[in-house]
Amino acid sequence: MAAAGSGYRRERALALRNSSSALYNNLTVLCPPARPPRAFGAVHGTTLSLLGPEGPPRQLPARGGGSALSTPLLTQMYEADGSTLVFWHALDVPEHPAAHSVFARGISAAGERFVCVGTSSGAVLVFDIPPKGTNVTLSEVLEQHRDPVTDIAAEQGQAPEAAGDLVTADDSGTLCLWSTGEEFTLLGRIPGSGCTCSSVTLWNGIVAAGYGNGQIRLWEAGTGQLRAQVSAHARWIYALDLAPLTGKLLSGAEDSFVHVWKLSRDPDTGDVEIQHCHGECVTDTQVCGARFCDPAGDTFAVTGYDLSEILCYGPA
Template identity: 65%
Template sequence: MYRRDRSVQLGGSSSALYNNLSVLRLPQRQLACFCAVHGPAVNVLSAATDGLGGSQRQLRPPPAAPAAAAAAVTQAAWCVLPARVLLVLTSQKGVQMYESDGSVMVYWHALDVTEQPPGTSSGTVLVFDIPHKGTNVTVSEVLEEHRHAITDIAAELGQAPEGAGDLVTADDAGALCIWSSGEEFTLLNKIPALGCTCSSVKLWNGVVAAGYGNGQIRLYEAATGILRAEINAHARWIYALDLAPLTGKLLSGAEDSFVHVWKLSRNPDTDDVEIEHCHAECVTDTQICGARFCDPEGCSFAVTGYDLSEIFRYSQV
C-alpha cells in the first residue's frame, strides 16, 4: 500500500505528453530532482525527501534563429550514463544536452526544420557518443528501422540476460524494435504494430513491458519477441510506464486518472513471466501524463497530470 505525501509545486503546468515526468535521485544529498515539460519550457526542480526546500529553474531551448518563435519541447529526461548524468531535451528544432542541474548546455544537435515530417518523427533513432566529460559529443549512428514517429526508448544497462538485447524503441503505430548495443547496434527482433500507439516501454530482466493507447500492458521476451502476458490495465490511453530495477515493480499511469503498481517476476520452474497487481491509486480529476518511481526499489513514486501545477508523491506504508 502507498499513501499520499506532501506534493511538490511546479513553476508551470504539465503538457499532455507521454512520459512527461523524469526523476533523478540524489541520495547523498537527500534530494530528488524532477522535471516536466510545459510548452516551450521545462520546469526543473529539486526537493528534499519531505517535500520541503530545494530550488527551481526553467529551461527554454534557444530558437533556431534570433527572430524565430520558441519551439515546443517534446520530451525531457535525465540520462544516467556510467561516467556522467545529462539532462536531455528534445524539441521540434533539435536535441539539447545539459549538465544534470540544467546550468550549462553541453551540446546542441539541430534538426532539419525543412524536413516533413521533422526530425525523429520520421522514425529514425539517433545514437550519440558521449565523452566522460566535456562537449565533444558526436552522432555515431542512425537507426532507420521504424516507419512512424518514435514515442519512447528504454535501455537495460548491465542487467539484460545474454542474447536478450538491451535497448527497445517504440513508435506511434505500436511497433517495437529490440536492439543489442555494442560497437554498432544490431536489430534482434521487431514486434509488429498492433493498430494502436505504444506510448511507453521499459526493460527488466530480459522482459519488455509496453503500454498502449487501448489501455493494455503487454509483456514480451526481449530475446525472442514472444508475447508472455497481456493485461487490460486501464480504461483509457496509457501515458507512462516505469520499472523499479531492484524489485521488478511496474508503474503505469493513464488518462483514466488511475495509477497502478504491478510486480513482475519469473517462475523459477518454468521461466514464465508472471505479473501481479499490487496497488491502485485514483488521482481524482487528473489526466495523468507522467509517472515515475523515486527509488530503485519502487518504495515511492511521483505523478504529473495535464494542466496540473504540482507533482503528487506517494510512498509505501
C-alpha cells in the first residue's frame, strides 16, 4: 500500500430535521451522471430525511410505525423527489418470531431493471421494476445466506468475463457472488471468518469489503481469491462507497475517520493495488454514512450518529 497527498476539504453542511441513526451505510446520494447531486437521504428511526436541491427537507415515514430495525413493512419505493410513494412490500413475519428483530437491510439496483433487498432471515428479495408504471413485482428470492444480510452492491465498472456482477454480505462475514439476468445465478461463496462484513462495493471485478475489525479486504469477484488486506480503521467500519469512473474507494468508521483510497489493477499481471489518498477526522463523530457525490469521486458527503447535518467535502 502506498500513500498519496491530501485532496479534499470541508465545504458545507446540510441541515437535517433529525439526527442520523447508528445504522450501516446511513447515507444515500442520488447523483445523475455529469450533474450536481439531486438529493441526499439519511434515516432517523423509521423516518427518511430527504434533502433536495430546493425547499426544506422532506420527511418520509415508514408506514405502520415500528423501530429503526423492525417495521411491519419491508421496503418502500418513492419518486426521486420523495413526492409519491410508488410501491411498498410487506415483510413476512414468522408465526413464532426468533429473539432478534425482523428487518430489511441492504439494497441495490441490479442489472437493467432489478432492485435487491436483504432481510434479517438472510434472504435477498429481487424486485422487478418496470420501465414505466408502478407494477413492481417480487420476481425471485435468493436464499444462500444463513445470517442477516448487511449490504448489497452491484458492479460499478466493467465486469471481467465470468466474474459476478452482484455481491451480498451478512453478519457472519460471508459474501455471495451472483450473476444477474432473467434469473440470478450463484457463482461462488467467500466464507466468513467470524467478523461482520458491514459494507461491500464492486468495481471492475474487485469486491471491496469493510469489516467490524476495521479491515478492508479486496477479493476477486470471479474466483473469490483474497488480493489485498488493509487495517484501514481503528474501529468498526460502517460505510464504503466506490467512484466508478476512477476506482476511488471511500470508507467511514466508528473511529471518527473517513478515508479515500484508490483501487487499481495492473494490466500485465492482474494484481490488485490499493493506495491511500486522503484521511479526514470528523471530530467526536461516529461516522455511519459516507458517499461520493459524483462519479469521479471528487466530492463526498458524511453522516454521523446523533449528528443533525450532512457534511460535504470537495477538492482542496
